[in-house]
Amino acid sequence: MQAHLNIKSQQEEQYTVNPKKFMMWVFIVAICMLFAGLTSAYIVKKADQKNWIDFRLPAMFMYTTLIVLASSATLWWAARSAQKDEIGKVKIGIVATLVLGILFCLGQWDGWSDMVSRKIVFSGDSVSFSFVYILSGLHLVHIVGGVILMAALTVKAFRYKIHKKSMLGIQLASTYWHFLTILWVYLYVFLVNA
Amino acid sequence: MSHDTHTAHDAHAEEHHHHEETFISKYVFSMDHKMIGKQFLFTGILMGVIGMVLSMIFRVQLGWPEANMSFLKPVLGGWINDTGKLDPSFYMGMVTIHGTIMVFFVLTAGLSGTFSNLLIPLQCGARDMASPFVNMLSYWFFFMSSVVMMISLFLSTGPAAPGWTIYPPLSALPKAMPGSGLGMTLWLVSMILFIGSALMGGMNYIVTVLNMRTKGMSMTRLPLTIWSFFLTAVLGLLSFPVLLGGCLLLLFDRSFGTMFYLSDIPAELTGGIERLGGSPILFQHLFWFLGHPEVYIILLPALGLTSEIIATNSRKPIFGYRAMIMSLLGIAFLSFIVWGHHMFVTGMNPFLGSVFVLATLIIAVPSAIKVFNYLATLWRGNIRLTPAMCFAIGLVSFFISGGLTGLYLGNAALDINLHDTYFVVAHFHIVMGTAAIFGMLAGIYHWFPKMYRKRMNDKLGYLHFWLTILAAYGVFFPMHFMGLAGVPRRYYAFNLLEEFDVWTDLNVFISVAAIIGGFAQLIFLYNFFSSVLKGRPTEQNPWGSTTLEWTAPIKHIHGNWEGDIPTVYRWPYDYSVPGAEHDFIPQNVPHEGDLIEPNDHQSYRSPGGGGGHTDTHEVHFSVPNFFKKLFGLKPATA
Ligand code: HEM
Numbered sequence: 001m002q003a004h005l006n007i008k009s010q011q012e013e014q015y016t017v018n019p020k021k022f023m024m025w026v027f028i029v030a031i032c033m034l035f036a037g038l039t040s041a042y043i044v045k046k047a048d049q050k051n052w053i054d055f056r057l058p059a060m061f062m063y064t065t066l067i068v069l070a071s072s073a074t075l076w077w078a079a080r081s082a083q084k085d086e087i088g089k090v091k092i093g094i095v096a097t098l099v100l101g102i103l104f105c106l107g108q109w110d111g112w113s114d115m116v117s118r119k120i121v122f123s124g125d126s127v128s129f130s131f132v133y134i135l136s137g138l139h140l141v142h143i144v145g146g147v148i149l150m151a152a153l154t155v156k157a158f159r160y161k162i163h164k165k166s167m168l169g170i171q172l173a174s175t176y177w178h179f180l181t182i183l184w185v186y187l188y189v190f191l192v193n194a
Numbered sequence: 195m196s197h198d199t200h201t202a203h204d205a206h207a208e209e210h211h212h213h214e215e216t217f218i219s220k221y222v223f224s225m226d227h228k229m230i231g232k233q234f235l236f237t238g239i240l241m242g243v244i245g246m247v248l249s250m251i252f253r254v255q256l257g258w259p260e261a262n263m264s265f266l267k268p269v270l271g272g273w274i275n276d277t278g279k280l281d282p283s284f285y286m287g288m289v290t291i292h293g294t295i296m297v298f299f300v301l302t303a304g305l306s307g308t309f310s311n312l313l314i315p316l317q318c319g320a321r322d323m324a325s326p327f328v329n330m331l332s333y334w335f336f337f338m339s340s341v342v343m344m345i346s347l348f349l350s351t352g353p354a355a356p357g358w359t360i361y362p363p364l365s366a367l368p369k370a371m372p373g374s375g376l377g378m379t380l381w382l383v384s385m386i387l388f389i390g391s392a393l394m395g396g397m398n399y400i401v402t403v404l405n406m407r408t409k410g411m412s413m414t415r416l417p418l419t420i421w422s423f424f425l426t427a428v429l430g431l432l433s434f435p436v437l438l439g440g441c442l443l444l445l446f447d448r449s450f451g452t453m454f455y456l457s458d459i460p461a462e463l464t465g466g467i468e469r470l471g472g473s474p475i476l477f478q479h480l481f482w483f484l485g486h487p488e489v490y491i492i493l494l495p496a497l498g499l500t501s502e503i504i505a506t507n508s509r510k511p512i513f514g515y516r517a518m519i520m521s522l523l524g525i526a527f528l529s530f531i532v533w534g535h536h537m538f539v540t541g542m543n544p545f546l547g548s549v550f551v552l553a554t555l556i557i558a559v560p561s562a563i564k565v566f567n568y569l570a571t572l573w574r575g576n577i578r579l580t581p582a583m584c585f586a587i588g589l590v591s592f593f594i595s596g597g598l599t600g601l602y603l604g605n606a607a608l609d610i611n612l613h614d615t616y617f618v619v620a621h622f623h624i625v626m627g628t629a630a631i632f633g634m635l636a637g638i639y640h641w642f643p644k645m646y647r648k649r650m651n652d653k654l655g656y657l658h659f660w661l662t663i664l665a666a667y668g669v670f671f672p673m674h675f676m677g678l679a680g681v682p683r684r685y686y687a688f689n690l691l692e693e694f695d696v697w698t699d700l701n702v703f704i705s706v707a708a709i710i711g712g713f714a715q716l717i718f719l720y721n722f723f724s725s726v727l728k729g730r731p732t733e734q735n736p737w738g739s740t741t742l743e744w745t746a747p748i749k750h751i752h753g754n755w756e757g758d759i760p761t762v763y764r765w766p767y768d769y770s771v772p773g774a775e776h777d778f779i780p781q782n783v784p785h786e787g788d789l790i791e792p793n794d795h796q797s798y799r800s801p802g803g804g805g806g807h808t809d810t811h812e813v814h815f816s817v818p819n820f821f822k823k824l825f826g827l828k829p830a831t832a
């Protein structure tokens with residue numbers, strides 16, 4: 001079964017972009033459309049003003065925004081260190097990203113608990129409640145995928161498999177992770193202002 | 195898994211060293227794009243047969259609403275009651291599943307899945323897709339999705355029944371009707387799997403086309419098939435995620451107590467509290483934002499296959515290659531800003547409505563350009579009426595007759611009368627249903643030798659063609675008149691209201707045509723499977739085509755070509771080049787041997803191009819020349 005894959009090798013070098021990286025970008029476009037659709041739905045629904053209750057977002061969401069920004073910074077630092085073959089820093093950077101990623105998840109959970117304690121529940125009186133859960137929840141699903149990627153990268157880093165000549169894994173993961181950071185910042189700004 | 199390590203290659207990796215291939219790795223979990231294409235084709239054909247059988251059953255119901263249908267008891271069991279009557283809610287279920295199967299499973303996955311997989315690597319000159327593994331996953335997601343959809347047919351409460359557009363509240367309230375329960379849940383699960391499949395496939399197609407073309411294969415040397423598969427994948431990538439979002443919200447409304455789409459629903463229907471303040475129209479926006487691009491996701495691949503088949507079998511370059519690409523791009527872009535034409539009667543702001551009218555009518559322009567180019571390609575061509583060519587011309591015919599009714603529906607003032615009548619049913623079955631099915635059949639007849647290294651039987655092909663085209667027009671053409679007179683769609687029987695009595699005979703006629711059309715497909719199935727098993731062998735390039743797939747050896751090998759991938763020197767439509775030895779020059783033939791300008795294909799497009807070759811008007815047919823000749827002016831010389 002593996003034999004099929006060797007045949008690509010002869011050609012792969014000539015491609016302008018690595019096909020896997022390209023796929024990652026295309027995948028990101030698809031995720032963008034998912035959230036573009038849902039945030040448009042939010043705007044359209046809000047516009048008819050039926051049963052729409054505005055409320056304050058949990059303060060925690062502000063902190064998680066900072067956390068996810070920090071996690072992007074550590075990952076960026078890890079990738080840069082890998083490029084310089086500084087393996088020790090790579091490990092630190094990736095582990096830090098993993099920890100921050102997990103913290104982000106816990107933070108979102110805490111934010112939801114805060115909302116629940118204020119009687120703003122998922123299937124509550126207003127569609128506006130549900131929308132906040134849907135948007136942050138679907139983002140969180142993608143983050144969980146990212147955290148799993150980070151865990152895999154951690155294993156790789158501790159086996160010394162991330163270095164100057166083996167960057168593909170960390171590059172793919174970085175593209176995805178930074179995108180999720182931007183996506184959350186967008187969603188946060190959107191929910192605060194919309 | 196370990197496919198990572200294999201792409202971490204060394205430059206001297208063997209090209210096609212054959213490992214032991216087990217049955218499982220070759221036929222089941224195959225990662226070879228050609229095999230995956232066949233898997234899509236088989237599943238698509240199977241789903242197509244199921245969808246067609248459903249349609250024949252409900253056509254029997256519509257044609258003879260008073261008849262005793264107990265002869266169907268062996269198939270439908272309890273859905274035929276003791277007096278021999280079809281259960282009305284099962285009728286709705288069948289219509290829904292028929293639409294869903296045909297639109298998504300046959301004409302999206304079956305059509306794009308088959309031909310994008312088969313042709314993108316072969317015609318671009320790549321050894322396989324960008325990610326064979328993801329490609330395999332794409333098929334298996336499709337497979338699971340089909341299985342789930344089929345299971346829903348066998349539920350005691352019946353399958354989903356709100357129509358293929360699954361509008362809430364019927365789809366959002368599990369208690370609304372029998373099919374709204376588990377059947378609807380399975381529909382949504384199936385659709386979510388399907389979207390996964392479509393996205394994975396589409397990502398692969400896009401990356402392969404943009405990134406993995408062979409040397410010399412510039413975007414303007416791509417066959418139009420590839421252009422249309424590529425744009426289809428782009429449309430899918432941009433619109434399926436939005437449907438995914440819409441379906442998720444629907445799932446939450448059904449099962450988790452939200453009310454995105456629910457308004458003014460009393461408590462006894464929700465089994466809990468009363469639901470106020472949601473918006474069913476919101477769902478329609480999300481659905482049609484996919485839904486309209488979706489109809490082009492269906493049509494574009496069929497148009498692409500047709501372009502190729504018509505050029506090859508007219509032995510002429512496709513007329514207006516660049517205009518074809520521009521109109522594909524135009525259609526792709528416009529298809530995102532017209533979804534509102536499905537919603538003219540939802541009480542939308544009339545100003546917004548007229549914006550949608552304008553955008554919708556503008557789509558007719560690129561569509562008309564394409565039709566014109568097909569006809570101009572045929573014009574004075576050296577036409578070979580192979581079965582594939584017949585079906586391709588059939589597609590053009592349907593595209594014209596169905597497109598014209600689109601113009602009626604695109605005008606909001608008319609659509610307010612025609613919406614939800616049989617006129618719409620006629621429109622979309624002709625322009626999308628039959629047209630795309632014809633494209634798909636044309637593709638199967640044309641590329642069968644590539645897929646199975648055998649030829650199909652031509653005589654049976656012609657018989658199949660004539661029966662199918664007559665039956666298709668017989669079924670759908672009369673529906674225009676019913677629609678104009680206001681007969682609504684999705685009614686279970688037309689014998690209960692006196693106004694409908696005048697349509698009794700016509701309904702019988704339509705049903706007879708539908709049944710003939712259905713049985714005609716047996717000819718195709720027989721031809722297909724018997725040719726797979728014992729068709730006569732084919733040469734490598736049976737149609738004298740120029741594109742790269744015919745330069746690959748007849749025997750399928752992983753990686754498609756032994757030795758190097760061919761380099762491309764010319765555009766894909768060098769048919770009947772004046773002075774050339776054969777009436778086609780494959781894309782991988784360098785220019786040295788040519789007798790005419792060796793630079794590029796431009797010369798064949800310019801009016802009267804090629805200077806001294808004014809005697810070969812078949813090749814140099816062009817609009818300006820046509821009119822100049824028409825008015826007795828001299829043809830322009832380049
Ligand atoms: C000139 C081009 C076209 C125009 C102006 C046009 C316009 C329309 C309009 C206004 C409707 C809504 C009718 C209603 O529900 O009241 C409609 C329905 C539909 N059209 Fe078209 N159309 C065009 C071409 C196409 C093409 C090329 C396809 C598919 C390949 C297509 C597929 C459909 C389908 C599937 C529906 C019905 C969906 C449903 O309600 O179940 N149309 N068209």
Ligand SMILES: [Cu+2]
Pocket residue numbers: 485486489532533535536
């Ligand atoms: Cu439309």
